[in-house]
Amino acid sequence: MGSRNLVVSYQQQPRGEAKQKAFAPADGRNRRVLQDIGNLVNDRVSLQGKKPITEVVDSVVARNVRAPAATKVPAAAIKKVNEKHRPEDVIVISSEETEKSKPVSRVPRKEVKTLTSILTARSKAACGKPEDTLVEIDAADVNNELAVVEYVDDMYEFYKLTEVDSRVHDYLQFQPDINAKMRSILVDWLIDVHRKFLLMPETLYLTINIVDRFLALKLVPRRELQLVGISSMLIACKYEEIWAPEVNDFVRISDNAYIREQVLAMEKEILGKLEWYLTVPTPYVFLVRYIKASIPSDEETENLVFFLSELGLMQYPVVVKYGPSKIAASAVYAARCTLDKIPFWTETLKHHTGYTEDMLRDCAKLLVHFHTAAAESKLKAVYKKFSSADRGAVALLTPAREAFHLNRHEKVLVTFG
Incomplete structure (x- = not known):
């Protein structure tokens, strides 16, 4: 009611006066910083010399209800208007200096999940993978x-394919002059050369792959x-190493x-046979x-994983029967x-x-068998390499024979598939 009455009062002003005020030129020297808008607050007085809100209400109500000049607005009506326009409900636009002095309260931003995270979670749930x-494993490397x-x-995924x-x-x-034992002797010697050159x-691993292919x-x-072995290592060094050994180094060794x-x-x-x-x-x-x-x-x-894998690479049946990833x-x-890490195989390992x-189990059983026989084998390059302190002496650990039901002198036969 109060706001509508004020509008009526504004329309009753003379048109000439309103037009003159609306198009009056602005005096740049008298410009003031925008202060609090408090024209509806009872206890504030305008800096422009306007009347307090109580007197304005009295005059407006009197004109609209057409009451006699002697009639005054009851105190209860004024109190009701004042309560309606309490200072707490007034929107205050402060100056720049006032804003700097007051702390600004910000609404905490809600955490929004990205579309990628949502789709990944749904995909894992659809595949039945227990997310918990x-x-x-790549969180630390983001x-x-x-x-x-x-x-x-x-x-x-591309490597597996x-x-x-x-x-x-x-x-x-198809090699009439070479057998599996000769290959093992060559790989054992290459492992020793690899260690001496600090490669x-x-x-x-690339050297052994080139030799077999x-x-x-x-x-x-x-x-x-042996010539095939050192030439293959020369190629692998040129591919992997920053400072590759020279040809004469391989000739001398x-x-x-x-x-x-x-x-x-x-x-x-x-290189010609492998088509580079x-x-x-x-x-x-x-x-x-x-x-x-x-x-x-x-x-x-x-260290133990690398020890077991190198034992497997020395054995021709393992390389032929099983792929690199297995x-x-x-x-x-x-x-x-x-x-004895429980569980032996986790969901994370299964996933990756x-x-x-x-x-x-079949391939791992072979590796454990080779670990059991490593100390008594004549080919000791791998065993000596991983018996040193810099490799944690993992070759001296007790093999996991009980986990695979292996006896110490049991022979493991490998059939080619």
Whole structure:
């Protein structure tokens, strides 16, 4: 009611006066900072000399109800109007100085889930994966650009699809002058050379892959088997290392059994047979990922996993029967069994490897068997390497024979599939 009466009062003003006020030129020198709008507050008086709200209400009500001049508005009506327009309900626009002095209360922002997180959660729920048992292994590497967290899952999915292209199949049946024992002797010597040159672990795994793939394509006489080994390591060093050893270094470490020209000629022949296809997913590619998924992961677990995987790479039946990803996953599984980490196989490992515990038992049993026989084997390069203090002496740990029901002198037979 009060606001409508004020509007009526404004319309009753003379048109000329209202128009003059509306189009009056602004005096820049008399401009003032916008102060509080308090024309409806009873206890405030306008700085422009206007009347208080009580007197305004008296005059407006008197005109609208057409009461006699002597008639006054009851005190109860004025009190009702004053209560309706309490200072608390008035919107105050303060000057810049006033705003700086008063603390600004902000409404807390609600946490909104992104579409990606919602779709990921729904996808996991649809696949039946227990989210509470899965650990986000890449959470700590979100800000690490080298970890490529956005693409790492797609990369390993691609590795799993392409590992078949570089997988080694049974080739010794076509090699009349080479057998599995000779291959083991060569790999054992290459592991020793790799350690003396202080090379990267990627170099060793790529070297063994190049040797096996070349032997699967070319008949090699026994006298050239070591030449194939050093030439393959030379290629792997050029691919993986920052400072690769020179050709003469490989000639000297092979006790000058070959000359420099022979090494370069074999290097060229190997690259030609393999068609320069060197970017292959070796077991090492999967090992680093699966070790990360083995939570909790420590240095002892990592050393033991690499020890078991290198024992497996020395054995021709393991390389032929199982792919790189399964060898890596089996090494992690056997290591967890050896260290008695319960559970032996977690949902996180199952999610990232794609293998169940039953799928890995056969290969892991072979690795545990090789661990049992490592101390008594004549080929001790791997055993000595991981018996040192810098490798945590993991080769001296008790093998997990009970987990796989293995006797100490039990022989494990491998059949090729």
